[in-house]
Amino acid sequence: MRETSNTNPPYFNYVRLEFVWGGRGDPFSYPLETVIIDAGHGGHDPGGATNAWSFAGGTVYEKDLSLDIAKRLHALLAVSHPHLQLVMTRSEDVFLSLEERCSIAYQTPPLRPQTSSLFISIHVNSATSNQASGFEILTKEQDKRVTLLDAFTPPIENIPLYSAHSQLSLNRLLNQRNLVVATVFEQALNGSLVTSRNRGIKERDLWVLNGSRMPAVLVEVGFLSNEEDARNLLSPQWRQRMAQILAQAIEQCM
Numbered sequence: 001m002r003e004t005s006n007t008n009p010p011y012f013n014y015v016r017l018e019f020v021w022g023g024r025g026d027p028f029s030y031p032l033e034t035v036i037i038d039a040g041h042g043g044h045d046p047g048g049a050t051n052a053w054s055f056a057g058g059t060v061y062e063k064d065l066s067l068d069i070a071k072r073l074h075a076l077l078a079v080s081h082p083h084l085q086l087v088m089t090r091s092e093d094v095f096l097s098l099e100e101r102c103s104i105a106y107q108t109p110p111l112r113p114q115t116s117s118l119f120i121s122i123h124v125n126s127a128t129s130n131q132a133s134g135f136e137i138l139t140k141e142q143d144k145r146v147t148l149l150d151a152f153t154p155p156i157e158n159i160p161l162y163s164a165h166s167q168l169s170l171n172r173l174l175n176q177r178n179l180v181v182a183t184v185f186e187q188a189l190n191g192s193l194v195t196s197r198n199r200g201i202k203e204r205d206l207w208v209l210n211g212s213r214m215p216a217v218l219v220e221v222g223f224l225s226n227e228e229d230a231r232n233l234l235s236p237q238w239r240q241r242m243a244q245i246l247a248q249a250i251e252q253c254m
């Protein structure tokens, strides 16, 4: 059933309140209550794959490792922060387009007004050189302007949040928040994993980072093409540790 008139009064009041109280705060820095966890690839898109490692006992696929870490992260946050709204873009081995991942993110309404959301995408790197190793944090290109509010912005609760700002100002605020979030993730990972090299924060023009319309990081947790990283990636204890560090970083973003 379509709800019509009975949704109007509270929404109207909320807009008025925002207006009265001058709701020009940074909507991306409100308390974090929604986390979108995106396991890279899936289904017919395996992501990186290798059969180079005899200790792996067969071909290893990025899509399985990213999903495993995503599930561990979800489980940790669900226990330690039960108030969070946690959304997995996929929780099994299925294909999702990049557009679908983004629309899951921006179509998830915040739990309450004046709370914010974070998109975290988990991937595993591969390189032609087996020397490349370590983690890196990818974030949106600062000069790539994204559309934050348009006819397709679905959750009505978001509108008063954004309406006090121009698109330019929203993009500036989003860039600032992305940098803060990426730095938190980099620092959390740096030194927490004995064997892992910090490859730093990199700006990338990636669909999931631009299209989710919220602060977003993509964490490349290690290289499948590097022997030491691959040994780590294949260890459930290491993946659990990785999930714990990601959970700690998310905690610091709250």
Ligand SMILES: [Zn+2]
Pocket (backbone or CB within 6 Å): 040, 041, 047, 048, 062, 123, 124
């Ligand atoms: Zn990937």
